[in-house]
Amino acid sequence: MKRSELATTAPGPGPGPAGIDPAALTREQLHGWRCALCGTLLTGDRPLGTVTLSRGPTLTIYPLWACDPNCATENAWRAAVTHAAGCEACRTGECETGQRLLDAYATAIRQEHAEGAG
Numbered sequence: 001m002k003r004s005e006l007a008t009t010a011p012g013p014g015p016g017p018a019g020i021d022p023a024a025l026t027r028e029q030l031h032g033w034r035c036a037l038c039g040t041l042l043t044g045d046r047p048l049g050t051v052t053l054s055r056g057p058t059l060t061i062y063p064l065w066a067c068d069p070n071c072a073t074e075n076a077w078r079a080a081v082t083h084a085a086g087c088e089a090c091r092t093g094e095c096e097t098g099q100r101l102l103d104a105y106a107t108a109i110r111q112e113h114a115e116g117a118g
């Protein structure tokens, strides 16, 4: 965890990190319940930095969070798990959809590693 990075992000008005428009974020995203990038309900999360929202005279700074390790991997994993949870065929181990979702997850992991540590 590198939460200390938050402290080094200077808050200020204007566009948020990674070009995020704070006005476009939902309440759930501002409060860190959902990923600020893709809107997925967060389980693991990583800090994105902060955005500042003005409501009348009040400026409020919100720390933003995103899927950990990244949106593609998180969403691929969720898709596979969500499908398997409700799929009879997956329980017997003969489900093309389940296999396809797991393959997508494996691909996302590989891409993440390719882009990440190098």
Ligand SMILES: [Zn+2]
Pocket (backbone or CB within 6 Å): 035, 036, 037, 038, 039, 040, 066, 067, 070, 071, 074
């Ligand atoms: Zn996300």
Ligand SMILES: [Zn+2]
Pocket (backbone or CB within 6 Å): 083, 084, 087, 088, 089, 090, 095, 096, 097, 098
């Ligand atoms: Zn299945």
